[in-house]
Amino acid sequence: xxxxxxxxxxxxxxxxxxxxxxxxxxxxxxxxxxxxxxxxxxxxxxxxxxxxxxxxxxxxxxxxxxxxxxxxxxxxxxxxxxxxxxxxxxxxxxxxxxxxxxxxxxxxxxxxxxxxxxxxxxxxxxxxxxxxxxxxxxxxxxxxxxxxxxxxxxxxxxxxxxxxxxxxxxxxxxxxxxxxxxxxxxxxxxxxxxxxxxxxxxxxxxxxxxxxxxxxxxxxxxxxxxxxxxxxxxxxxxxxxxxxxxxxxxxxxxxxxxxxxxxxxxxxxxxxxxxxxxxxxxxxxxxxxxxxxxxxxxxxxxxxxxxxxxxxxxxxxxxxxxxxxxxxxxxxxxxxxxxxxxxxxxxxxxxxxxxxxxxxxxxxxxxxxxxxxxxxxxxxxxxxxxxxxxxxxxxxxxxxxxxxxxxxxxxxxxxxxxxxxxxxxxxxxxxxxxxxxxxxxxxxxxxxxxxxxxxxxxxxxxxxxxxxxxxxxxxxxxxxxxxxxxx
Amino acid sequence: xxxxxxxxxxxxxxxxxxxxxxxxxxxxxxxxxxxxxxxxxxxxxxxxxxxxxxxxxxxxxxxxxxxxxxxxxxxxxxxxxxxxxxxxxxxxxxxxxxxxxxxxxxxxxxxxxxxxxxxxxxxxxxxxxxxxxxxxxxxxxxxxxxxxxxxxxxxxxxxxxxxxxxxxxxxxxxxxxxxxxxxxxxxxxxxxxxxxxxxxxxxxxxxxxxxxxxxxxxxxxxxxxxxxxxxxxxxxxxxxxxxxxxxxxxxxxxxxxxxxxxxxxxxxxxxxx
Numbered sequence: 013x014x015x016x017x018x019x020x021x022x023x024x025x026x027x028x029x030x031x032x033x034x035x036x037x038x039x040x041x042x043x044x045x046x047x048x049x050x051x052x053x054x055x056x057x058x059x060x061x062x063x064x065x066x067x068x069x070x071x072x073x074x075x076x077x078x079x080x081x082x083x084x085x086x087x088x089x090x091x092x093x094x095x096x097x098x099x100x101x102x103x104x105x106x107x108x109x110x111x112x113x114x115x116x117x118x119x120x121x122x123x124x125x126x127x128x129x130x131x132x133x134x135x136x137x138x139x140x141x142x143x144x145x146x147x148x149x150x151x152x153x154x155x156x157x158x159x160x161x162x163x164x165x166x167x168x169x170x171x172x173x174x175x176x177x178x179x180x181x182x183x184x185x186x187x188x189x190x191x192x193x194x195x196x197x198x199x200x201x202x203x204x205x206x207x208x209x210x211x212x213x214x215x216x217x218x219x220x221x222x223x224x225x226x227x228x229x230x231x232x233x234x235x236x237x238x239x240x241x242x243x244x245x246x247x248x249x250x251x252x253x254x255x256x257x258x259x260x261x262x263x264x265x266x267x268x269x270x271x272x273x274x275x276x277x278x279x280x281x282x283x284x285x286x287x288x289x290x291x292x293x294x295x296x297x298x299x300x301x302x303x304x305x306x307x308x309x310x311x312x313x314x315x316x317x318x319x320x321x322x323x324x325x326x327x328x329x330x331x332x333x334x335x336x337x338x339x340x341x342x343x344x345x346x347x348x349x350x351x352x353x354x355x356x357x358x359x360x361x362x363x364x365x366x367x368x369x370x371x372x373x374x375x376x377x378x379x380x381x382x383x384x385x386x387x388x389x390x391x392x393x394x395x396x397x398x399x400x401x402x403x404x405x406x407x408x409x410x411x412x413x414x415x416x417x418x419x420x421x422x423x424x425x426x427x428x429x430x431x432x433x434x435x436x437x438x439x440x441x442x443x444x445x446x447x448x449x450x451x452x453x454x455x456x457x458x459x460x461x462x463x464x465x466x467x468x469x470x471x472x473x474x475x476x477x478x479x480x481x482x483x484x485x486x487x488x489x490x491x492x493x494x495x496x497x498x499x
Numbered sequence: 500x501x502x503x504x505x506x507x508x509x510x511x512x513x514x515x516x517x518x519x520x521x522x523x524x525x526x527x528x529x530x531x532x533x534x535x536x537x538x539x540x541x542x543x544x545x546x547x548x549x550x551x552x553x554x555x556x557x558x559x560x561x562x563x564x565x566x567x568x569x570x571x572x573x574x575x576x577x578x579x580x581x582x583x584x585x586x587x588x589x590x591x592x593x594x595x596x597x598x599x600x601x602x603x604x605x606x607x608x609x610x611x612x613x614x615x616x617x618x619x620x621x622x623x624x625x626x627x628x629x630x631x632x633x634x635x636x637x638x639x640x641x642x643x644x645x646x647x648x649x650x651x652x653x654x655x656x657x658x659x660x661x662x663x664x665x666x667x668x669x670x671x672x673x674x675x676x677x678x679x680x681x682x683x684x685x686x687x688x689x690x691x692x693x694x695x696x697x698x699x700x701x702x703x704x705x706x707x708x709x710x711x712x713x714x715x716x717x718x719x720x721x722x723x724x725x726x727x728x729x730x731x732x733x734x735x736x737x738x739x740x741x742x743x744x745x746x747x748x749x750x751x752x753x754x755x756x757x758x759x760x761x762x763x764x765x766x767x768x769x770x771x772x
């Protein structure tokens with residue numbers, strides 16, 4: 013064994029942000045894995061199409077996509093079970109194209125676990141070690157260590173058919189980690205487990221990844237799983253990478269309808285975009301840096317919303333940080349993907365969106381808090397004739413004049429009987445209610461037969477909820493809640 | 500539905516009678532005192548004694564066992580390799596032709612196989628004898644082995660081999676340490692099948708045998724042409740006994756193992772809870 017997992021690897025480059033694990037933003041960081049224009053064809057079928065990707069040491073990287081998108085092919089190319097048609101794959105700077113699977117310092121945890129049925133748990137874990145050393149003491153020591161790590165000490169003498177699915181999964185993990193590989197590949201590792209066990213195991217996986225410091229690449233079609241465990245997620249479609257970003261960016265700023273639709277629940281409203289007048293704020297929305305002058309601009313704000321037909325607030329003074337937040341949301345967040353900063357390296361990204369919004373008033377309260385003044389810029393989306401356009405201040409003005417889609421997450425949409433004082437408010441009818449226990453999702457049909465989902469936390473008991481099927485309701489969301497996507 | 504309806508009972512009786520009555524008669528007559536096979540003259544084990552004093556029969560039996568052992572062993576190795584190539588090789592060039600050729604001996608009339616092998620041995624200038632019979636038996640029983648083994652291999656989870664490779668095993672180690680132990684039951688039953696086929700083969704053996712390598716079936720067949728002797732009845736009874744013991748033992752062992760496995764699995768589940 014070249015190194016034990018516990019030994020910390022020399023980590024040369026300082027991170028751009030101290031304490032935040034973001035090697036992909038560090039131009040000096042050296043990637044562990046480099047896909048360079050990799051193409052894989054089976055006859056006429058192109059499984060991987062000219063793909064370039066860097067994965068860094070200690071990352072927990074998720075390849076996410078529907079079946080047949082090429083994610084498994086990528087993983088098998090890393091393991092050495094598939095040849096590369098074109099391009100190169102580098103592992104720690106070395107081309108591994110011609111290295112057979114048994115000579116790569118890459119181990120894989122198979123979807124079916126592929127435990128050797130004729131060997132005991134102990135022998136399964138020792139299998140890889142026996143291939144590289146004859147030193148029985150070292151093998152014993154390492155196997156015991158792995159058994160401890162995966163809490164399998166009691167089952168060491170059992171055969172794989174004598175243990176439960178969750179235990180088998182841990183044996184497979186222990187076996188693939190035993191040789192302390194540079195890179196561990198996990199092929200749908202939790203697919204065979206039931207929901208509860210799967211959630212527990214996700215945290216266990218993250219824990220083990222952190223303890224061993226191994227780079228993990230996980231293939232999954234379960235977006236929740238990818239979001240939970242991964243430091244970065246690559247969303248794939250038909251052999252191409254659609255978006256590679258941290259889970260919060262993928263969720264909050266999907267770069268296409270495909271990603272928005274694939275990750276989580278989303279409502280799509282189509283319309284024709286027109287540019288909204290800019291405020292005198294000297295910060296063009298495409299500017300990559302925050303202009304300090306923007307801070308001085310709020311005085312000019314009130315004249316902005318004139319063009320906007322969104323329900324207007326009552327001219328209250330803007331909240332202190334609106335401009336900064338807006339700029340952050342609009343400029344830095346979709347483009348650079350730096351926000352919200354991940355608090356701790358490799359920890360579970362919080363599923364709840366970290367974007368602070370003008371807090372939507374609970375629908376039951378009846379007296380919604382007035383939102384702050386609408387900033388200028390962005391897009392107005394004319395989605396239905398005769399109705400007010402929707403305002404999206406984070407829309408890219410370059411899309412003006414095009415048909416665009418506003419993608420909006422259900423949890424960012426409020427539902428109420430009365431017209432809310434949110435930036436956008438649309439009238440509709442409740443078609444369906446999905447009661448999920450902690451939350452309810454309302455399917456609201458708005459003009460043109462478009463369905464919009466709105467979520468409400470069930471803080472009250474069912475009997476007290478006042479919105480039901482076929483009710484005429486209002487849905488509302490802020491001007492920054494949605495994402496404007498091309499087409 | 501009554502499982503023991505008259506129809507079921509009748510068909511079962513007829514079927515078993517058809518299969519086992521001739522053998523039963525043979526066994527009964529092997530204990531006949533009389534030298535005439537068809538006339539019952541009282542119980543005796545005399546012909547068994549005669550049989551064990553008959554050098555010719557004993558020699559033939561020994562030769563047959565040797566031929567069966569060597570040919571089935573070679574056939575198992577070659578047949579397993581062929582099956583592995585067919586199942587694992589994927590779509591290589593000429594795969595269909597190769598698999599067709601591997602399975603052809605299954606449907607080829609034995610006379611043709613025997614004759615063509617004889618012509619080959621003559622062409623090569625090989626003296627017919629035990630070696631040629633062994634080679635001939637290997638040729639046709641290999642096909643049976645590869646059928647048995649490839650049906651097992653086709654349900655074999657390929658990722659087990661990949662896991663072995665992934666953990667640093669060479670392809671040969673992966674086969675020896677993972678694949679072979681798992682498909683071992685199929686390989687063993689292929690060997691048994693080849694052994695049995697070689698034991699009772701008459702046609703191919705009679706084509707390819709030579710002086711000094713008379714197998715038991717040939718011996719029996721030529722002896723019967725001179726008239727059925729009670730010795731042959733005795734010999735057949737011994738063969739039936741051996742086969743019965745073998746089959747019963749094998750099936751009992753399999754069943755015991757299945758029961759033990761089920762019990763272990765149950766214990767495993769309890770251990771979880």
